[in-house]
Structures are given as C-alpha cells and as structure tokens.
Amino acid sequence: MTRSRHDAGHTRNFDDTVAWLATQTSKTAATALMRIAWRTVGSIIARVWADTGGTVDQLAGLSRIGIDEVSYRRGHLYLMVVVDHDTGRLVWAGKGQTKATLQSFFTALGPQRCAQITHVSADSAKYIADVVALNCPAAVQVADPFHVVKWANDALGELRLQAWREAKTALRANPRRRGRPAASDPPHLGAERVQALTRVRYSLWKNPENLTERQQAKLEWLAVNDTRLYRAYLLKEGLRLVFKLPAHEAPDALDAWCRSAAASRIPHMVDLQRTVRRQREPIIAAITHGLSNGRTESVNTKIRLRTRMAFGFKDPDALIALLMLTLGGHRPTLPGRT
Structure with missing residues (x-):
C-alpha cells in the first residue's frame, strides 16, 4: 500500500484516482464511484495540487x-x-x-x-x-477588442431601453393608441412602436453578416422610425470594424470614429467616445499586435463550467486547485498508468 500524504486519511493512489476522476468526470460520478463526500473531494484535490504545483514552475517562460x-x-x-x-x-x-x-x-x-x-x-x-x-x-x-465592442453594445442597449421607456410612457398617456395605430398616427405613438423596440434588441447586438431576413427588416424599420437609435447602431458597427482594419489604417480610423461619435450628440455615444479616447493607446496596441483576450x-x-461542477467546495482554494489541475497543463494520471 502506498503511503498517504501528510494529514490525509487516504493513500496516495486513492487521492490520485479521485483527482483524476474530478478532472475527467462529473461530480456525481466521482463521489458515487469512490464513496466519499464532495467536500472530501475538494480536500483531496487541494492536496494533489499542492504536490503537483510543488514540482513544476507554472510561471516559467512567460512573455x-x-x-x-x-x-x-x-x-x-x-x-x-x-x-x-x-x-x-x-x-x-x-x-x-x-x-x-x-x-x-x-x-x-x-x-x-x-x-x-x-x-x-x-x-x-x-x-x-x-x-x-x-x-x-x-x-x-x-x-481586449471584445470588451471595447461590449462597451458599445452596452451603450446601445441603454439607448434602446431609453427609447422603449419613452414609447411606453407615450402609450400610457394616450390609451387609445393601444390598439393598432391609424395611418395618420405618428410613428412614435402606439403599441406597435413599443413592440418593435422590444423585438429589435437582438438585431442591434448581432453582427450584420449574421442577421436573418426578419432581423434585417427590423433594422430597416428602425432606420425610418428611430433615426437616433439607428445612428447609434451604425456607430457601434463602425467601432467594431476598426478592429478589422490593417494596423497602419486603424489609428486614423479610430480618431475619425471618435469625432463622429462626439458629433452625433447622442449622450450614450458621446460618453463612449470619451472612454475610447482614454483607452486609445491600448486599443491601437491590440490592433497592431493582433492580440486580444480571446484565449x-x-x-x-x-x-465557469468547472465552477458549476465544484459547487459545494467549502473553500475557494479547492476550486483553484481543481482549475489548475484541469487547465494548467498538468492533469493527474491514473495510478499505475503511464
């Protein structure tokens, strides 16, 4: 029988088998097969990672x-x-x-x-x-380009929500508009506008090349009936496209985008361009070096997947140990296997 680790009630082979199961299978499978509580699995993982982490230099060669x-x-x-x-x-x-x-x-x-x-x-x-x-x-x-575009999506989402609230307020102030509007009714009144602003949300988020015909039609409605929100959508798309430009074109394009956003007089976009101006150097660096937080x-x-699986660990150190064993390049092996 192999010796146990310090302060452990199980042998090394048992610990190593549990750690392997925890990184390869579900929580239920690991606990049922080994007949131990999930909290015990957490303690075992922490011990195994303490051994593994002590023999390798995770921080070597970083650039x-x-x-x-x-x-x-x-x-x-x-x-x-x-x-x-x-x-x-x-x-x-x-x-x-x-x-x-x-x-x-x-x-x-x-x-x-x-x-x-x-x-x-x-x-x-x-x-x-x-x-x-x-x-x-x-x-x-x-x-990170993803986060920069997310700033634009968040600003656009807030503007859409504001427009929806304004339409909702107008509808409540004019109860007769709750039915289908007459041909003479202005487009900013009526239940139809409220519904349209509700349903256009996903069309505003998606990239143009991924839009369905119905989603494209919703944007076309927006271009006619809410030019402010549509202009904000075009600005969001303009910022996204800056990251697709060659490195030598990106600085001028980003500066031009900031000027357009500032001139739009849309408060959400004006605030966004201020944030983009403050982050100009890191944004240009992302384009120049082709680097993002994608990995x-x-x-x-x-x-996040492992976090859901590890729910029940009493200490986040056990979760960190599980993550390092699973994603750190040093997955445990079954005892007796090479």
Missing part, C-alpha cells in the same frame, strides 16, 4: 499574458486569472479582484521574470493597468 476576472459564486465573489497567450494554459489564479490580489501574482513572478513580460491583455480596468505599469513598465498593455475568455468559459 505574453492575459489577465481577467471571473465570478465563481453569487455575491460578487471573483477569481483573478492569468493565462499564457502562447500556450493557452492557466498559469495562476487568486481570490478577489483587487490590486492586492493581482500584485500577489507579480510578487510570485519576481522582478527578473516581470522584466521578461512583453505584452499584457486585459479588460482596461484601471487597477489592472496600474499594477501592470508598476511591475512591468516596459510591457505593452493591450485592450483568456476561452479559459474563462471552462472555468
């Missing part, structure tokens, strides 16, 4: 990294994760979304290896930019 936050439980509880752009591995995870949490990663990395970091992609949160600038002053900070978002999707 281009992505930093992001991912929620692991309700109540605004987050993990900070760092992904290696070159390998796609999760290299580090910590509890919280604070400067102190991120600083602990760079402290573990050390000054010498911090100096080897050339590119850092993130969601443009100021505290992340500040910590990166402090520890890796020579690194190029890259804004990080892919890892985050897997993290």
Whole structure:
C-alpha cells in the first residue's frame, strides 16, 4: 500500500484516482464511484495540487499574458486569472479582484521574470493597468477588442431601453393608441412602436453578416422610425470594424470614429467616445499586435463550467486547485498508468 500524504486519511493512489476522476468526470460520478463526500473531494484535490504545483514552475517562460476576472459564486465573489497567450494554459489564479490580489501574482513572478513580460491583455480596468505599469513598465498593455465592442453594445442597449421607456410612457398617456395605430398616427405613438423596440434588441447586438431576413427588416424599420437609435447602431458597427482594419489604417480610423461619435450628440455615444479616447493607446496596441483576450475568455468559459461542477467546495482554494489541475497543463494520471 502506498503511503498517504501528510494529514490525509487516504493513500496516495486513492487521492490520485479521485483527482483524476474530478478532472475527467462529473461530480456525481466521482463521489458515487469512490464513496466519499464532495467536500472530501475538494480536500483531496487541494492536496494533489499542492504536490503537483510543488514540482513544476507554472510561471516559467512567460512573455505574453492575459489577465481577467471571473465570478465563481453569487455575491460578487471573483477569481483573478492569468493565462499564457502562447500556450493557452492557466498559469495562476487568486481570490478577489483587487490590486492586492493581482500584485500577489507579480510578487510570485519576481522582478527578473516581470522584466521578461512583453505584452499584457486585459479588460482596461484601471487597477489592472496600474499594477501592470508598476511591475512591468516596459510591457505593452493591450485592450481586449471584445470588451471595447461590449462597451458599445452596452451603450446601445441603454439607448434602446431609453427609447422603449419613452414609447411606453407615450402609450400610457394616450390609451387609445393601444390598439393598432391609424395611418395618420405618428410613428412614435402606439403599441406597435413599443413592440418593435422590444423585438429589435437582438438585431442591434448581432453582427450584420449574421442577421436573418426578419432581423434585417427590423433594422430597416428602425432606420425610418428611430433615426437616433439607428445612428447609434451604425456607430457601434463602425467601432467594431476598426478592429478589422490593417494596423497602419486603424489609428486614423479610430480618431475619425471618435469625432463622429462626439458629433452625433447622442449622450450614450458621446460618453463612449470619451472612454475610447482614454483607452486609445491600448486599443491601437491590440490592433497592431493582433492580440486580444480571446484565449483568456476561452479559459474563462471552462472555468465557469468547472465552477458549476465544484459547487459545494467549502473553500475557494479547492476550486483553484481543481482549475489548475484541469487547465494548467498538468492533469493527474491514473495510478499505475503511464
């Protein structure tokens, strides 16, 4: 019989088998097969990762990294994760979304290896930019295109909601408009407009090349009946297309977009262009270097899946151990197998 780890009530082979099951199968399968509680699985995973993490250097050879936050439980509880752009591995995870949490990663990395970091992609949160600038002053900070376009989608969504509320208020003030409007009725009154502004939401979000005929028709209705919202939609699309331009064309195109957004006099778009101007350098860097948080978002999707699976762990350290074993490039193997 193999010896057990320190403070463990099971043998190493048992621990390793449970860890393998936890990274390969469902929660129910692992607990039913091994006849142990899910909390016990969490303790075992933490022990196995402590052994595995002690024999490998997860932070070796890093040069281009992505930093992001991912929620692991309700109540605004987050993990900070760092992904290696070159390998796609999760290299580090910590509890919280604070400067102190991120600083602990760079402290573990050390000054010498911090100096080897050339590119850092993130969601443009100021505290992340500040910590990166402090520890890796020579690194190029890259804004994630997905998040930049999301800013535009969020602004567009708020504007659509405002237009819907205005139409709803107008409808309540004119009860006779609740039926089908007469031909002489202005388009800003009536239940038809309220319904149209409700149904156009997904058409505004989707890329034009992915629109169905019905969704395209909804945008055509918008172009006639709500020119302000339609102009905001065109500005959103214009910002998205900037990221598809060649690097030498992008700076001028982004500046032109900012001027158009400012001249639109649509408050949501004016505020958006101010944010884009503040983030101009990281946005241009993303286009120039062809870098995004795509790999990080892919890892985050897997993290969310594992988070749902790990529900019931009493300590987030067990979740972090599970994530590192699963996504860190060092999955456990079955005992006796090569």
